[in-house]
Amino acid sequence: MSKRKDEALSSNLNIISRKTDLVFNIIFVILALICIIPVVFIFIISISSEASIKTYGYLFWPKEFSIDSYAFVFREGTTILRSLGISVLVTVLGTALGVMLTTLMGYVLSRREYKLNGFFTMVVFIPMIFNGGMISSYVVNTQFMHLKDTIWALILPLCVSSFNVVICKTFFRSNIPDSVVESAQIDGASQFIIFGKIALPLSKPLMATIALFLTFGYWNDWFQSSLYITNTKLFSLQALLDHVQRNIEMMANNPSLGVTMQQYMNTMPKEGARMAMAIIIIIPIACTYPFFQKYFISGLTVGAVKG
Amino acid sequence: MKEKKLSGKKLKRRWTKNDTELTILAIPTTVWYVLFCFLPMFGLVIAFKNYKVTGGENFIYNVFHSDWSGVKNFEFLIKSKDLYIILRNTIVYNLIFIVLGMVLSVGLAIMIDLLRSKRKSKVYQTLMFFPYFMSWVVAAYFLDAFLNQDKGLLNVMLRNGGNEPVQWYMKASVWPFLLVFMYLWKSTGYNMVIYLSSISGIDTTLYEAAVMDGANKRQQVRYITLPCLKSVIIMMFILNVGKVFYSDFGLFYQLSQGAKGSIFNTTATIDTFVFNALQSSTPIGMTSAATFFQSVACCITILLANWIVRKLDADSAII
Numbered sequence: 001m002s003k004r005k006d007e008a009l010s011s012n013l014n015i016i017s018r019k020t021d022l023v024f025n026i027i028f029v030i031l032a033l034i035c036i037i038p039v040v041f042i043f044i045i046s047i048s049s050e051a052s053i054k055t056y057g058y059l060f061w062p063k064e065f066s067i068d069s070y071a072f073v074f075r076e077g078t079t080i081l082r083s084l085g086i087s088v089l090v091t092v093l094g095t096a097l098g099v100m101l102t103t104l105m106g107y108v109l110s111r112r113e114y115k116l117n118g119f120f121t122m123v124v125f126i127p128m129i130f131n132g133g134m135i136s137s138y139v140v141n142t143q144f145m146h147l148k149d150t151i152w153a154l155i156l157p158l159c160v161s162s163f164n165v166v167i168c169k170t171f172f173r174s175n176i177p178d179s180v181v182e183s184a185q186i187d188g189a190s191q192f193i194i195f196g197k198i199a200l201p202l203s204k205p206l207m208a209t210i211a212l213f214l215t216f217g218y219w220n221d222w223f224q225s226s227l228y229i230t231n232t233k234l235f236s237l238q239a240l241l242d243h244v245q246r247n248i249e250m251m252a253n254n255p256s257l258g259v260t261m262q263q264y265m266n267t268m269p270k271e272g273a274r275m276a277m278a279i280i281i282i283i284p285i286a287c288t289y290p291f292f293q294k295y296f297i298s299g300l301t302v303g304a305v306k307g
Numbered sequence: 308m309k310e311k312k313l314s315g316k317k318l319k320r321r322w323t324k325n326d327t328e329l330t331i332l333a334i335p336t337t338v339w340y341v342l343f344c345f346l347p348m349f350g351l352v353i354a355f356k357n358y359k360v361t362g363g364e365n366f367i368y369n370v371f372h373s374d375w376s377g378v379k380n381f382e383f384l385i386k387s388k389d390l391y392i393i394l395r396n397t398i399v400y401n402l403i404f405i406v407l408g409m410v411l412s413v414g415l416a417i418m419i420d421l422l423r424s425k426r427k428s429k430v431y432q433t434l435m436f437f438p439y440f441m442s443w444v445v446a447a448y449f450l451d452a453f454l455n456q457d458k459g460l461l462n463v464m465l466r467n468g469g470n471e472p473v474q475w476y477m478k479a480s481v482w483p484f485l486l487v488f489m490y491l492w493k494s495t496g497y498n499m500v501i502y503l504s505s506i507s508g509i510d511t512t513l514y515e516a517a518v519m520d521g522a523n524k525r526q527q528v529r530y531i532t533l534p535c536l537k538s539v540i541i542m543m544f545i546l547n548v549g550k551v552f553y554s555d556f557g558l559f560y561q562l563s564q565g566a567k568g569s570i571f572n573t574t575a576t577i578d579t580f581v582f583n584a585l586q587s588s589t590p591i592g593m594t595s596a597a598t599f600f601q602s603v604a605c606c607i608t609i610l611l612a613n614w615i616v617r618k619l620d621a622d623s624a625i626i
Contacts, residue, residue: 016524021423028419028427032434035496038449039437041460045452057458105336108329115326120333123340129549130606132347133598134581135591139353140346144366160339191328220442223556227585242444245451245564271458278448285440290433297500 039282046070046275053271069272073280079232079240080277087236090154091218098159098214099207105160106168107195110176128162138227153228154236158217164210171206172199209295219285237281244274354380354599358592380596387593389571389580397576400483400559401551404490409543411491412498413536417528419499420506432503435496443557446493450485450562476564482573489562490555498543505539506532541616549609552601554578577601 016024041060045053046069048062056063073080108114109121132140137157147153176199184194200207225239235243289296350370357376360369384390422428438446453460454475462472475481509532517527554576559566566579577597584594 016421016423018423020421024418024422025427028415028422028431028435031415031495032431034492035435035438038446038452039441041452042449053458057463058452058455058460059463060460101336101339104332108333111329113325114329115320115322116330116333120337123337127340127344129609130348131344131602132350133595133602134578135585135595135598136347136350136353137343138585139358139591140342140350140366143360143369144346145342156339157343160336160343165336185325191325191332195332216440220440222442222444238442238444241448242561245444245447275448275452278445281445282441286437289437289440293433293436297504 039286042275042278042282046272046279048272050272066272069276072273073276077273079235080237080280082233083235083237083240084280086151086154086234087219087238090151090221090236091215094155094159094218095211095214097155098164099211101160102164102210103168103200103203103207104195105165107172107199109165109169110172111181112178124162124165141228148228149231149234150228151234154221154224154234155218157224158221159214161213164213168206168210171203175206176202205295205298208292209298212292212295216285219281237277241274241277241281244277348602351595351599351602353592354595356592358595376592380592381600383593384596384600389575392572393575393577393580396573397554397578398551400486400554400576401547403487404494405544405547405551407487408491408494408498408547409540412495413502413533413540415495416499416502416506417532420503420532421524432496432500436500437496438493439497441493443555443561446489446557447561447564450489451564477569479570479573482563482570486558486562486574490558493558501543502536502539505536509535537620538622541620545609545612545616548612549605551608552577552604556582 041058044060044062045058047065047067048059049064049066049068052059052062052064105120105124109117109124111117141153141157142148145156147156180198181194184198189197220238222236222238222242225234225236226242229235229239232240232243350366353370353373355375355377356370356373357379358369358373419428419431422431441449451459454462456462456472456474456476459475461475465472513531513535514527517531522530556576556578559574559576560579560582563570563574565583566574566576567583581594581597584597585591
């Protein structure tokens with residue numbers, strides 16, 4: 001009885017007039033369309049025939065459809081497939097390494113009784129407000145660690161972020177009670193055992209969230225490539241897309257480059273194929289993200305807790 | 308004797324096996340922090356050096372064996388006529404982004420929360436969150452599909468209507484609007500979801516009490532929802548203000564296809580300037596002066612913003 005009353009009350013709270021609701025809905029439909037139309041447009045271009053693009057330009061309803069672009073990508077696009085391989089490799093390796101380093105540090109910081117806790121907290125905290133910037137990172141990475149033109153240049157600089165470490169710390173603090181750790185210690189377990197056999201198995205949602213952040217970060221990264229990679233064999237898919245676009249601009253801006261450039265251009269993927277590449281990048285994200293949205297949001301809200 | 312030791316335990320505890328084990332666990336990540344965060348911080352001294360690369364020697368050797376140049380690099384930077392433009396663009400764009408982004412995403416979060424159908428609300432959220440997961444490279448392809456000189460949709464439409472096509476990538480005056488629009492396009496869905504999750508955390512009894520007192524929906528938003536969102540809004544504000552000297556590099560560089568040429572005035576920021584300098588043969592000292600300034604200014608603004616917030620409302624400060 002009282003439950004029904006509650007329901008009636010709460011539904012009464014959230015009600016806005018039908019007219020307002022309609023107006024809001026219209027606004028959100030428009031906004032959602034703005035967000036999604038570019039993707040649809042790119043997809044339509046990728047299934048337009050090359051001839052149609054050449055004569056009429058990019059259209060929402062092309063005169064002629066064709067799947068030649070995708071056929072081209074899978075038949076002749078060894079470069080594209082290799083880049084896809086690099087993207088996958090970097091994403092998998094980076095995510096694995098990142099999750100390991102982040103949870104380790106998060107766990108250590110979550111142990112209140114640890115003597116150097118304050119020191120390591122500063123180690124994690126200082127980079128949040130002060131950093132060396134693009135130039136000195138570049139100089140250190142190329143001249144000290146010699147990462148230039150190695151796959152590690154794409155992986156290492158991105159694998160830890162203080163934000164993620166703080167999320168881990170907060171999670172471990174609130175989900176692994178001190179009493180559990182203490183009783184394990186009384187039973188003679190070392191911290192390594194506690195971390196591997198107790199803390200990690202209890203924090204699968206946390207690991208999923210961190211892994212998700214890292215996966216999206218690695219998959220979408222093109223900046224590290226543009227700084228550190230000159231060898232085209234090590235281009236990730238994003239870097240390849242960036243590279244192709246840049247060369248086309250160069251061609252457009254320097255017509256005097258002439259015949260040799262023209263020949264070079266002929267070897268590059270055509271309009272439709274470029275758009276097909278963009279679609280290939282988007283597909284894994286588009287397929288997985290509705291399932292992971294929940295984790296993503298929970299991660300963001302946990303991170304919003306005071307550090 | 309033994310009791311004394313125990314009571315002293317609180318102040319100064321002995322080093323235990325436990326501490327050793329935790330230290331070992333912390334080492335890998337600490338090594339990462341030293342290499343990728345603290346070494347670059349030390350590297351900032353090259354802004355004051357006449358940095359020279361000696362063949363076969365590593366970075367630290369080079370730093371110690373380069374001559375001090377005092378503030379010459381900074382003088383060089385200040386004399387360059389581009390400094391004013393990149394500084395203005397970086398700060399003004401960021402301020403516009405902060406204000407517009409906040410108003411829009413808070414407003415939309417409140418609106419989407421009020422929708423009658425929760426299922427529709429979920430669908431809108433999912434669709435609007437989507438651009439956040441695109442890289443700027445892909446977003447640049449999207450924009451190019453509309454603005455391309457020969458084949459872009461806008462120019463195709465202009466031509467079909469019998470008008471002259473426009474060279475969008477050379478027209479400086481449209482870029483402020485394009486950049487703001489694209490920023491909002493990519494980030495609004497994401498920010499909206501952050502605010503929405505704190506709205507859903509608000510205690511419903513507050514609304515019930517307000518209804519008892521005869522408050523209408525608008526009054527509920529004004530006197531309950533907004534005040535409850537205050538601390539999240541302030542936190543996002545501090546985070547964004549702290550980055551006011553940094554620009555979202557991809558946004559400015561990818562969309563404008565290099566932020567160079569005739570649209571330099573409206574698209575170049577500190578980051579695109581530094582990146583372009585790094586790709587060309589500009590001496591590294593001068594650009595490192597720009598990043599040195601950026602790092603220090605960023606640190607000061609974040610501490611300052613936090614200090615002000617602490618003065619106004621101690622609970623909302625994040626440090």
